[in-house]
Structures are given as structure tokens and as C-alpha cells.
Amino acid sequence: MAITEYFIRFLQRRDALQDRDLERLRNVRTQHVSFASGDVIVPADRSARRSCMMLRGLSARSHQLVGRSEERVITALHVPGDFVDLHGFVLAGLEHSVVAIGNAEVEFIDHAELTEITENFPHLTRLLWMATLIDAAVHRQWLVAAASLRSSAHLAHLLCEIYTRLNAVGAAGNHQFSLPLLQRELADILGYSPIHVNRAVRDLRDRGMIRWSGADIQILDWHGLATLARFDPSYLDMERQSR
């Protein structure tokens, strides 16, 4: 199969794609694989030979804690169009695994193909580089949120970000989206106990900001939620001017 158009749109939103680069991208061969909720998509390893891109559903980067085998921390969530473990191509390996959140479909790309691109398509290489750096910008924003927001506002920030990212690729609209995360998994993301996550959810509900049943979330008061979270989406866009 071929690379997802989501990713092409992701790049085009940030920089002009030359015809030659676009053609090369469209010729990338991929393997399409489906996963059920909780499945390991990419194991933590030092020798991956391919990287994956989200096609449908969500995935998370999961860090197992040493010495506490049942605990983990989630450091990133990925939506369709994200080149989830592209960094595994450049680094010696991954220090975390990638797991499916709800049912998920991904496309795997062989590293050999990426190597060929880096040797012959400098501008396209730079766009791939950029994609990994936007992930890093999101990491930084999560650090800012963790350090400066209390539980409800922290949860609100996550909801604002995920909705914005889903909306940007056309996977959500009208302030509604599907987030098949258990409260226990939310706790792994936000760094709280599951009980405290529950309090935060209740708080946002009691304020009339969201409706949340099962995996379905509706944001009733976007402005209130974004204000509470001090959400500023500019870290996601990183649109470049002409270069």
C-alpha cells in the first residue's frame, strides 16, 4: 500500500512540497496492519527496521518503569497522519513501546526506504526531520502543562490538544470526538492516580464544559475549556514562511 494522505497533508500544512518530493512520497511502499486495543504496535527495542504511521485510531508511547513492572507512563498520544516512531529510524533504538489505544490501523515503512530518501531528497528529509521536531514541541508543551496546571486544567489541556490535532487532519469536528482511553490510562498520561483523574473529569463535567460517556466526548464550552487550560495551539502549527 501507499503512504497515507493524512501525512502528506500534515507536511503540506507546514511547507510547500515540491513535485519531485511528492512523487517520491507517493511511491513509498507500506505494509498495512490492524491492532486491537492494548496491542503492542512497536516494542521497545534497539534494532527496529521499520517505522509506523497512524492511519486510523490512536496510539501511545508507553514507558515501562524499572522495578515497578505494573506501572507505566505515557509520554505521547498519536492521531492519524502522525509518523509515530520515525525517530526510531535515526536513533539507535526506542526506549519506549508504542501501543494501540482502541482499535488502530497503521502503515509500516521500511527503514531502507527512508535511508534512500535521506540520501537523495534533502528537502524531503528536512520535512521528515521537522515532523519529529513537532513531536518534541508537543513534549515540551506537556512538560509546561504538567508543571503549571492543576488536575482539571491539565486534563482540559489534553482534551484541547487532542481535539485540535484530530480536527486538523479531518478526523473530528463539531467539538466532538472519540477518545477510547480508560481513566486508568488517562492517569498514566497525566501523572495522577485514576481516582484523581475521575475527580478532574467530574469537575469539568460539573462546570458544564464537557459531556463524556464511554469513548465519546463532546466539548460544550470550548472557550471556557481553552481558557482554563491556557491552551494556545501555536506549538502545534509551526507553519513555516517561504524559505
Added chain:
Amino acid sequence: MAITEYFIRFLQRRDALQDRDLERLRNVRTQHVSFASGDVIVPADRSARRSCMMLRGLSARSHQLVGRSEERVITALHVPGDFVDLHGFVLAGLEHSVVAIGNAEVEFIDHAELTEITENFPHLTRLLWMATLIDAAVHRQWLVAAASLRSSAHLAHLLCEIYTRLNAVGAAGNHQFSLPLLQRELADILGYSPIHVNRAVRDLRDRGMIRWSGADIQILDWHGLATLARFDPSYLDMERQSR
């Protein structure tokens, strides 16, 4: 001036540098600039034309909080040899500023020179890419630490990481180093109040793990400190693989 040997060692510790790449690196022209503690080295901006590399001292990535002008969060610390804002070359701009921690010296590199490298030196380009991804791996580890460690262990983790990074480039040894951070700045890094940072420092001192006076830190019990922090340096990706 020329690029710092610290950075060349940083790369060589991770991957073999071909002669051609090494020669190109040594021919990079830089501007050497000194800063006093607290100075802004790189302002948050959307149009930087150069990036900087640490030569001496420390710097930090500082995020100003919207609507709370006197508050900030520090999402990264940089030691000699770090290519601090290399990501500013690839992205449209920086969403944070870089400030000096203590007196600091940096070397600025024009983006035009980096562009030339990306067009003609694919392997070297990949090493630059790698350098930015190690920053991202550190971000993730900070997220893990923030989510899973209590104050003393969290502080211990920071100390273990900074010492390991300083030691790796030869800027510290014998479990001693200089960290000219005020407790108020440590609070901006760890996401605690300055008072609570003080409690954490006292706790590590009372346990006999560190000696800390002014900017000088001596780690008395490395094993105890690393165990408390559950510190595993593998995320710094310092083991060199054949590629």
C-alpha cells in the same frame, strides 16, 4: 571561530564520523558570544537566522506562561557541546527562549551553513537530526520523571542526568560539578514551589547523598542517588552502534 570540539565528541560518542563529514564540521564558521547569568541568548521568535551551541556554562529553555507574566517553566537544560536550538533551523521558529544559567559562552552558526550541509552531506545531516532527537528523548524522560517521582527523587533524577551529561563531554568528573541554579530556578524546572525544592534539597542532604553549597555540588552516594531516582542513562543514547 570554529565549532566546538565538545559537539564533535558528542557525535563521535554516538556514531562514527566519516573524514569528509569531520572536515566539513571543522570548517563551520561560528561567532563566539559570552552572556551573563539570566541573559536571553535566543529570544522566542519566528525568524531566527542562526542557531547556537553551548561552549561553556549552562543554558535553559524558558517558556513564558500566558497571562502570568512573572511565571515561567524551564523544559530543558543544556551543557557544553549541546546544539541548543538546532530545531530552530528546521522549524519555523521557537516557542520558547533560551537563557543563560550562570555565565555562559556560546557559538552561533548561520542557518545558511546548515542548509548547505543538509544539501550535500546526508550522513552528517542525519547526525544533526539525531542530536535534536536526543533532546526529545530527554524531554520524554523528564515527563516520566515528573509523572512517577516524588520531589526528592525527581530532584535526584535531574542531578544524575546533568552530572552524566557533563561527565560525558569532560566538563565534570569525580562526582563533582558546578550548577549555578537558584532554588527558584530549580522550581521552574521541576514544577514545584521554591520552598518545596528547598525541602527536597534538605532531604537529599540529610540522607547524606549530596553536598551542595552555592553552585558547587558533590555527589557523595552516587548509587543511592541513582537508585532513588531510578536513573537509567540509556535514554541519552550514548552507546555507539555500528550503523
Added chain:
DNA sequence: TTGGCGACTTAATGAATGTTAGACCTGGCA
């Protein structure tokens, strides 16, 4: 139908952290 399981929810208690206030300590300087 019924029982059990898993997720969600709530309450009560204690630990971790924030806030306010002020004492101490040190170095620079009049």
C-alpha cells in the same frame, strides 16, 4: 435470568505540595 467482572464513581483519611510569613546568612557597599 443471574452472577461476575471491569470500569466508573464516591467518601474518608493521610501524605505530598503550595502559600504565607519571617528568620538567618552572606556579600557588596556606603
Added chain:
DNA sequence: TGCCAGGTCTAACATTCATTAAGTCGCCAA
């Protein structure tokens, strides 16, 4: 020398969050 400023340290109290325990709800399989 004496004063001032900034940083460090401590205490008392308030808030946030973790832990334990237990109740509720919905789903599904026997």
C-alpha cells in the same frame, strides 16, 4: 563598621493529590 539586598532556610497552615475501601453501573457469559 553597619546597612542593604538577595538568597537560603524554617515553621504554620491551606490545598492538592494518593490511598484504601466500598458502592454503582453496564456488559456478557453461564
